[in-house]
Amino acid sequence: MNQTSPTGSSRRIMAAMFLPLFAALLSISIVNVALPAIEDSLGASSADLQWVLSGYALAFGMALVPAGRAGDIWGRRRLFMIGVVLFGLASLGAALAMSPLVLNAARLFMGFAAGILTPQVIGMIQQLFTGSARGRAYGMMGTVIGVAVAAGPALGGLIIDTTGTDFGWRATFLINVPVTAAALLCILLWLPKPQDDDAAPGAEAQAPTGGQPQGILRLDPLGVVLLSLAVLLLMLPFIQFRSLLGGLSAVAGLLVLWLWMLWERRAGRRHESAPMVNLKLFALPSYTLNTIVLGLYFAGMPAIWAVVAVYVQQGQGQGALIAGLVTLPSAAMVVLLSSRVGRAVERKGPRMLVAGTVTAVLAMLLLSGAAALMATPYGSLWLLAAALGVVGVSQALIIPSAQTLSMHDVPEQMAGAAGGVAQTVQRVFTAIGIAVVTGIYFSVSQEQGHQSGIVIATLVIAALMLSSVAAAIFAARRAGQAGPQEPPGPQEHRGR
Known part of the structure; x- marks a missing residue:
């Protein structure tokens, strides 16, 4: 089902996916914003709270590429439904947890389930939409990402402030249960079921050829183990072991990543469908360069939400609800702009990507200035909120543009794995950025107070965002010099 214009059917499909x-x-x-409530309710230690955050991110990052590849092989709709069901069950387990250990086990399971369902969305967009409709779908995806990230603290603060500490943090997980139940119903009713849902597009229709793997070997088990281990070793230093042990872990992660690449190249020589990720994918400049732009953006920007939440609550003595409300202008700008950006990305994508990265730098400078004014009579939290609105503008420009441009030349049969790789890059860069920025914030805050902490942290993010500006300019120039790239692998493309 390829859509080139918005219809009621395409809107229902997007609702089911998003x-x-x-x-x-x-x-x-x-x-x-729920961490203080969890600490009070369960008597959780700082290490327990760290894993509430990092366990989810770690499991999420490790599952993305294998799950994307599995969807390419055995049907994205099927894997999507499995991920949704597991996510709902894990959320219920987190809401009912009576100890930090049980909560963190549930959070790991939630992250794993989220890692299963997320790459299927990208694969299904490639599969079900073409032309300008695909840009609109990625624009809506950008809206979902921006609103979820920016509105989460406000929603969490509202729930906790209105329902109390103990039930409040549980409700932040419990709300996922009816949401996933409704999503499952929408999937069953509206998401098209491919006739060959148990086969990769363009792959199973062909007779097996020499060297082509069969059964579970099609998932490339050794490749799965190597890449998962590499992601684990690379992320651990930034979410848990910030020490010499962490440094050794990162070095080991790079070594395992190199081994994975050697294995994938060897598997690809044996048969084109053998590797989990066909390394020819990275020969597509549109995919590689725009994935790098997104990765560099995620290396800095997500950290601002953690910094602002701590600053408003600990530095300004406000409650969780106010900390969340400060982020709402960002969500509002994403809602207003992302779909428009998606509609225009076919014509103006590279330019909007450059504009978005430049806007990100400007947003951090404005936020730094607003934070500095907090020490004067002219300061106000709503100035911070206004600056975060500019962050929302940058998100609306960057995420739909980079996502659409990165997948433009990727063949459908590789879409899930390609989306998984891109999402993994974002998760790893996010973990690194949050570790660096929050580490700087807390170090400066201990010595000079929260005021100096947020000013320095925002300037650091602005410096990090300059790398995304440079990458976006380079990607835009390459896009202007080259036409559509020849995709790797089989050329058959079938809308299902």
């Missing part, structure tokens, strides 16, 4: 994605992304940001 409802569980919203819940999965909301669970990343909503928990930030």
